[in-house]
Amino acid sequence: MKTPVDIAITGAAGQISYSLLFRLAAGEFLGESQPINLHLLEIPPAMSALEGVVMELNDCAYPLLNRIITTTDPKVAFDNVDYAFLVGARPRGAGMERKDLLQCNAEIFMVQGKALNDVANRNVKVLVTGNPANTNALIAINNAPDLNPKNFTAMTMLDHNRTINQLAEKSGVKATDIKNVIIWGNHSNTQYPDIHHAKIKGQDALSLVENNWFINEMIPTIQQRGAAIIKARGQSSAASAATAAIKQMRLWALGTPASDWVSMALVSDGSYDIEKGLVYSFPVTVNDGEINIVQGLEINKLSLEKMKLTEKELREEKEDVKHLFS
Amino acid sequence: MKTPVDIAITGAAGQISYSLLFRLAAGEFLGESQPINLHLLEIPPAMSALEGVVMELNDCAYPLLNRIITTTDPKVAFDNVDYAFLVGARPRGAGMERKDLLQCNAEIFMVQGKALNDVANRNVKVLVTGNPANTNALIAINNAPDLNPKNFTAMTMLDHNRTINQLAEKSGVKATDIKNVIIWGNHSNTQYPDIHHAKIKGQDALSLVENNWFINEMIPTIQQRGAAIIKARGQSSAASAATAAIKQMRLWALGTPASDWVSMALVSDGSYDIEKGLVYSFPVTVNDGEINIVQGLEINKLSLEKMKLTEKELREEKEDVKHLFS
Numbered sequence: 010m011k012t013p014v015d016i017a018i019t020g021a022a023g024q025i026s027y028s029l030l031f032r033l034a035a036g037e038f039l040g041e042s043q044p045i046n047l048h049l050l051e052i053p054p055a056m057s058a059l060e061g062v063v064m065e066l067n068d069c070a071y072p073l074l075n076r077i078i079t080t081t082d083p084k085v086a087f088d089n090v091d092y093a094f095l096v097g098a099r100p101r102g103a104g105m106e107r108k109d110l111l112q113c114n115a116e117i118f119m120v121q122g123k124a125l126n127d128v129a130n131r132n133v134k135v136l137v138t139g140n141p142a143n144t145n146a147l148i149a150i151n152n153a154p155d156l157n158p159k160n161f162t163a164m165t166m167l168d169h170n171r172t173i174n175q176l177a178e179k180s181g182v183k184a185t186d187i188k189n190v191i192i193w194g195n196h197s198n199t200q201y202p203d204i205h206h207a208k209i210k211g212q213d214a215l216s217l218v219e220n221n222w223f224i225n226e227m228i229p230t231i232q233q234r235g236a237a238i239i240k241a242r243g244q245s246s247a248a249s250a251a252t253a254a255i256k257q258m259r260l261w262a263l264g265t266p267a268s269d270w271v272s273m274a275l276v277s278d279g280s281y282d283i284e285k286g287l288v289y290s291f292p293v294t295v296n297d298g299e300i301n302i303v304q305g306l307e308i309n310k311l312s313l314e315k316m317k318l319t320e321k322e323l324r325e326e327k328e329d330v331k332h333l334f335s
Numbered sequence: 336m337k338t339p340v341d342i343a344i345t346g347a348a349g350q351i352s353y354s355l356l357f358r359l360a361a362g363e364f365l366g367e368s369q370p371i372n373l374h375l376l377e378i379p380p381a382m383s384a385l386e387g388v389v390m391e392l393n394d395c396a397y398p399l400l401n402r403i404i405t406t407t408d409p410k411v412a413f414d415n416v417d418y419a420f421l422v423g424a425r426p427r428g429a430g431m432e433r434k435d436l437l438q439c440n441a442e443i444f445m446v447q448g449k450a451l452n453d454v455a456n457r458n459v460k461v462l463v464t465g466n467p468a469n470t471n472a473l474i475a476i477n478n479a480p481d482l483n484p485k486n487f488t489a490m491t492m493l494d495h496n497r498t499i500n501q502l503a504e505k506s507g508v509k510a511t512d513i514k515n516v517i518i519w520g521n522h523s524n525t526q527y528p529d530i531h532h533a534k535i536k537g538q539d540a541l542s543l544v545e546n547n548w549f550i551n552e553m554i555p556t557i558q559q560r561g562a563a564i565i566k567a568r569g570q571s572s573a574a575s576a577a578t579a580a581i582k583q584m585r586l587w588a589l590g591t592p593a594s595d596w597v598s599m600a601l602v603s604d605g606s607y608d609i610e611k612g613l614v615y616s617f618p619v620t621v622n623d624g625e626i627n628i629v630q631g632l633e634i635n636k637l638s639l640e641k642m643k644l645t646e647k648e649l650r651e652e653k654e655d656v657k658h659l660f661s
Binding site for chain 1: 353354356357358361363383384386387388390391392393394395396397398400401493496497499500503504509510511513560563564566567568569570572573574575577578579
């Protein structure tokens with residue numbers, strides 16, 4: 010049996026984690042021969058609920074689940090971890106301004122960034138799912154000076170999957186027939202789901218679906234998909250977010266397929282003229298754990314405008330939180 | 336690509352299904368080369384929530400998920416299905432007597448049994464998870480005269496897993512070190528989790544843990560585990576129930592490992608002097624989709640008493656519902 014890997018999950022008693030933990034333990038992330046230790050972080054009021062989740066995990070008698078640690082202390086949770094799913098975040102409360110939301114989440118991710126910096130494995134892969142995900146990742150990175158900023162990504166894989174699905178539904182093909190969609194920018198309603206480079210069964214997507222549908226239907230559908238699901242289900246997306254989190258971390262750990270790329274938000278290196286240092290979603294490939302931004306894609310005027318709009322939002326978010334950088 | 340298999344799930348917008356569907360679609364049941372069609376049954380008031388679940392399933396862009404059907408009609412849901420997870424059941428309402436609960440669930444499973452009889456694949460495997468699971472299965476079987484009663488099981492795999500976990504925790508070993516536990520009888524608090532034949536790393540379990548712990552702690556812990564989880568989590572077991580459902584159906588479809596048996600509730604053939612025709616949990620092995628009750632186990636006086644007690648409850652439940660047999 011292989012040596013167990015150590016995986017931290019924050020907000021471990023929440024709904025996304027409830028969809029995530031059992032699938033990690035079943036082997037969906039690293040396969041059915043890789044044992045895991047789960048390090049579960051929660052805030053004190055949620056520790057009883059977390060205890061119930063742990064009872065259920067144990068009740069599954071999972072062969073791969075080697076050990077479970079529960080804690081309220083980030084330094085215990087992140088101790089020597091190989092992977093960290095930062096799922097927990099403060100949801101927007103009644104009467105809370107966007108700036109207030111940024112602020113209280115920024116404080117959570119400042120503390121977690123420092124703890125990761127102090128105790129995590131130097132090769133840790135940190136995936137930020139808790140919203141506002143891009144800027145939360147930015148805060149964590151800027152409080153973890155001893156870790157490579159490339160150890161952090163924020164999740165736009167759910168938006169990426171949603172774009173594949175919209176295009177598949179529209180053109181009457183399967184999800185596997187769609188390649189090379191892109192999410193640019195912020196995981197928010199300014200994100201830009203781009204199909205200019207996408208292929209449907211090898212053909213240019215925009216030769217098969219109308220530009221008008223793309224601009225006036227598909228883009229707003231993706232941007233507002235979270236709200237549409239809350240309206241239908243009465244609860245926010247949890248299982249599809251967990252699926253995307255597993256997929257993003259899995260592809261990061263094991264590599265992307267040769268025939269496609271995916272979208273991840275990571276620290277900009279200035280590619281496509283996006284401000285260096287912002288956490289911005291790009292098309293990427295992964296090889297041996299190394300994420301590479303896909304270079305040289307032609308960007309038309311419409312795309313450039315939309316890419317700049319979501320960059321502008323990320324700059325403003327950065328302004329609001331940069332006093333918390335270490 | 337293989338031909339998709341057709342899988343029905345009832346109560347598809349409920350909590351257990353929310354833990355189940357995404358894992359079926361990810362390939363946890365029949366593996367990552369087997370495409371599936373999902374047939375989702377719900378009652379009219381839950382169809383909007385179900386629509387939200389379907390949006391999320393589509394948003395995962397699962398390569399294996401070929402098609403989703405949603406319906407309120409059991410004859411549509413079960414049309415030519417290969418597998419049916421009967422998850423949906425009426426929960427106990429305030430002031431509802433046990434008999435009332437049996438009754439209203441019996442009506443659901445009468446309708447579903449008839450529909451399975453009329454339209455399901457003749458080799459369908461039906462797993463009843465909705466409580467009271469054993470007697471719900473009994474009703475379905477007795478309303479499906481054209482199907483082999485062996486096409487139906489009720490779920491005691493969660494109790495089986497819980498017993499493995501209690502024994503592993505007590506003896507400080509891993510779940511994989513425990514073999515040959517048994518759940519006898521009803522999936523209720525009369526069930527008898529039996530470790531007289533269990534092995535811990537190949538040694539007799541009862542030579543390693545005290546008989547007093549087994550009788551006075553382990554048995555009541557398993558019998559009351561559901562309530563303990565509700566108390567801790569504030570909600571009933573969903574993810575661990577889904578895990579057990581996948582495991583039971585998977586072992587039924589693909590076979591049990593040579594070195595162990597599992598527990599499933601199925602129609603008694605009179606083995607161990609249990610009344611023929613009751614749906615009772617036995618230790619079983621599975622070979623080529625055929626379930627065989629493990630024969631010839633020595634039963635001591637304590638075990639016999641406990642096996643008879645849970646049989647008595649199942650006889651009483653049968654009395655309350657047998658007017659609904661076709």
